[in-house]
Amino acid sequence: SHEKICRYIARESESVVVSVGYRLAPEHKYPAAYEDCLNATIHFMKNTEHYGVDPANVIVCGDSAGGNLAAAVSQTLAGRSDLPKLRAQILIYPGLQALDFNLPSYQQNRGVPLLFRERAVFFALQYLNGHALHMQEVLEGSHIPPDMRLKYRKWVSPD
Secondary structure (H helix, E strand, O other), X not given: OOHHHHHHHHHHHOOEOOOOOOOOOOOOOOOHHHHHHHHHHHHHHHOHHHHOOOHHHEEEEEEOHHHHHHHHHHHXXXXXXXXXXXXXXXXXXXXXXXXXXXXXXXXXXXXXXOOOHHHHHHHHHHHHHOOOOOHHHHHHOOOXXXXXXXXXXXXXXXX
16 A cells, blocks of 8 residues: 555655554554564664665655654664664654644644544554543543653643
8 A cells, every 4th residue: 555655755765665564453552563663674774785775775664653663663773783774764644742632733633534633542542552441531631640741841842
Protein backbone atom coordinates (compact mmCIF):
# COMPACT_ATOMS: atom_id res chain seq x y z
CA SER A 1 0.00 0.00 0.00
CA HIS A 2 2.95 2.35 0.50
CA GLU A 3 5.18 1.34 -2.41
CA LYS A 4 4.39 4.40 -4.54
CA ILE A 5 5.16 6.93 -1.80
CA CYS A 6 8.30 4.99 -0.76
CA ARG A 7 9.56 5.09 -4.36
CA TYR A 8 8.77 8.81 -4.58
CA ILE A 9 10.63 9.60 -1.34
CA ALA A 10 13.62 7.48 -2.40
CA ARG A 11 13.79 9.14 -5.82
CA GLU A 12 13.30 12.73 -4.64
CA SER A 13 15.66 12.48 -1.65
CA GLU A 14 18.21 10.31 -3.45
CA SER A 15 18.03 8.00 -0.46
CA VAL A 16 17.24 4.41 0.34
CA VAL A 17 13.80 3.58 1.70
CA VAL A 18 13.19 0.22 3.32
CA SER A 19 9.61 -0.54 4.30
CA VAL A 20 9.41 -2.50 7.54
CA GLY A 21 6.38 -4.63 8.38
CA TYR A 22 5.76 -4.76 12.11
CA ARG A 23 3.39 -6.49 14.50
CA LEU A 24 0.19 -4.54 15.09
CA ALA A 25 -1.84 -3.68 18.17
CA PRO A 26 -4.00 -4.72 19.88
CA GLU A 27 -2.80 -8.30 19.38
CA HIS A 28 0.80 -7.23 19.89
CA LYS A 29 1.15 -4.64 22.62
CA TYR A 30 3.93 -2.09 23.07
CA PRO A 31 6.89 -2.47 22.61
CA ALA A 32 6.42 -5.17 19.93
CA ALA A 33 6.12 -2.79 16.95
CA TYR A 34 9.01 -0.65 18.19
CA GLU A 35 11.24 -3.68 18.67
CA ASP A 36 10.38 -4.97 15.19
CA CYS A 37 11.29 -1.65 13.57
CA LEU A 38 14.41 -1.15 15.66
CA ASN A 39 15.70 -4.68 15.02
CA ALA A 40 15.04 -4.42 11.28
CA THR A 41 16.78 -1.04 11.08
CA ILE A 42 19.80 -2.20 13.09
CA HIS A 43 20.09 -5.31 10.91
CA PHE A 44 19.90 -3.23 7.75
CA MET A 45 22.41 -0.62 8.99
CA LYS A 46 24.88 -3.35 9.99
CA ASN A 47 24.55 -4.97 6.55
CA THR A 48 24.34 -2.05 4.12
CA GLU A 49 27.39 -3.37 2.25
CA HIS A 50 25.65 -6.71 1.72
CA TYR A 51 22.66 -4.87 0.21
CA GLY A 52 24.86 -2.62 -1.93
CA VAL A 53 23.69 0.51 -0.14
CA ASP A 54 25.69 3.59 0.84
CA PRO A 55 24.99 3.92 4.59
CA ALA A 56 25.11 7.72 4.25
CA ASN A 57 21.90 7.58 2.17
CA VAL A 58 19.62 5.72 4.59
CA ILE A 59 16.56 7.47 6.00
CA VAL A 60 13.75 6.23 8.19
CA CYS A 61 10.20 7.21 7.41
CA GLY A 62 6.76 6.47 8.74
CA ASP A 63 3.21 7.71 8.70
CA SER A 64 0.78 7.81 11.64
CA ALA A 65 1.88 5.15 14.15
CA GLY A 66 4.77 4.41 11.81
CA GLY A 67 5.85 8.04 12.19
CA ASN A 68 5.98 7.50 15.94
CA LEU A 69 8.05 4.36 15.39
CA ALA A 70 10.42 6.09 12.95
CA ALA A 71 11.01 8.90 15.46
CA ALA A 72 11.65 6.42 18.28
CA VAL A 73 14.07 4.40 16.15
CA SER A 74 15.89 7.59 15.11
CA GLN A 75 16.25 8.70 18.72
CA THR A 76 17.51 5.29 19.78
CA LEU A 77 20.06 5.08 17.00
CA ALA A 78 21.29 8.66 17.39
CA GLY A 79 23.43 7.64 20.35
CA ARG A 80 24.88 4.50 18.75
CA SER A 81 28.53 4.80 17.69
CA ASP A 82 28.64 1.24 16.32
CA LEU A 83 26.29 2.02 13.42
CA PRO A 84 26.34 4.51 10.55
CA LYS A 85 24.29 7.64 11.22
CA LEU A 86 20.89 7.88 9.58
CA ARG A 87 20.68 10.56 6.93
CA ALA A 88 17.26 11.77 8.04
CA GLN A 89 13.85 10.90 9.34
CA ILE A 90 10.61 11.67 7.52
CA LEU A 91 7.54 11.75 9.72
CA ILE A 92 4.14 11.93 8.02
CA TYR A 93 1.34 12.91 10.42
CA PRO A 94 3.11 11.10 13.27
CA GLY A 95 1.64 10.38 16.68
CA LEU A 96 4.33 11.98 18.82
CA GLN A 97 2.73 12.96 22.08
CA ALA A 98 0.06 11.51 24.34
CA LEU A 99 0.40 13.95 27.20
CA ASP A 100 -2.39 16.27 26.13
CA PHE A 101 -5.21 15.56 23.69
CA ASN A 102 -6.68 19.00 24.35
CA LEU A 103 -4.04 21.08 22.58
CA PRO A 104 -5.22 23.61 19.98
CA SER A 105 -4.64 21.28 17.02
CA TYR A 106 -6.96 18.68 18.57
CA GLN A 107 -9.55 21.35 19.34
CA GLN A 108 -9.36 22.94 15.89
CA ASN A 109 -9.55 19.59 14.10
CA ARG A 110 -11.82 17.70 16.46
CA GLY A 111 -14.46 17.12 13.79
CA VAL A 112 -12.17 16.56 10.81
CA PRO A 113 -12.30 13.04 9.43
CA LEU A 114 -10.39 10.63 9.48
CA LEU A 115 -8.60 10.85 12.78
CA PHE A 116 -11.03 12.36 15.25
CA ARG A 117 -9.64 13.22 18.70
CA GLU A 118 -11.42 10.27 20.32
CA ARG A 119 -10.12 7.94 17.64
CA ALA A 120 -6.55 9.18 18.20
CA VAL A 121 -6.88 8.38 21.92
CA PHE A 122 -8.42 5.00 21.15
CA PHE A 123 -5.53 4.05 18.86
CA ALA A 124 -2.93 5.30 21.33
CA LEU A 125 -4.46 3.15 24.06
CA GLN A 126 -4.65 0.16 21.72
CA TYR A 127 -0.96 0.61 20.91
CA LEU A 128 0.07 0.87 24.55
CA ASN A 129 -2.07 -1.70 26.32
CA GLY A 130 -4.57 -3.26 23.96
CA HIS A 131 -7.76 -1.75 25.37
CA ALA A 132 -9.52 1.58 25.75
CA LEU A 133 -10.84 1.37 29.32
CA HIS A 134 -9.22 4.68 30.25
CA MET A 135 -10.31 6.72 27.25
CA GLN A 136 -12.23 9.32 29.26
CA GLU A 137 -9.34 9.92 31.66
CA VAL A 138 -6.97 10.44 28.73
CA LEU A 139 -9.39 12.81 26.99
CA GLU A 140 -9.63 14.84 30.21
CA GLY A 141 -5.86 14.79 30.71
CA SER A 142 -6.02 13.08 34.10
CA HIS A 143 -3.76 10.24 32.96
CA ILE A 144 -0.66 12.40 33.49
CA PRO A 145 0.62 13.17 36.99
CA PRO A 146 0.76 16.93 37.75
CA ASP A 147 4.56 16.87 38.21
CA MET A 148 5.05 15.35 34.75
CA ARG A 149 2.68 17.89 33.21
CA LEU A 150 4.77 20.68 34.76
CA LYS A 151 8.02 19.09 33.60
CA TYR A 152 6.91 18.96 29.95
CA ARG A 153 4.87 22.18 29.92
CA LYS A 154 7.66 23.96 28.03
CA TRP A 155 7.21 21.61 25.05
CA VAL A 156 3.60 20.45 25.32
CA SER A 157 1.38 23.41 26.04
CA PRO A 158 -1.41 25.37 24.37
CA ASP A 159 0.92 28.35 24.53
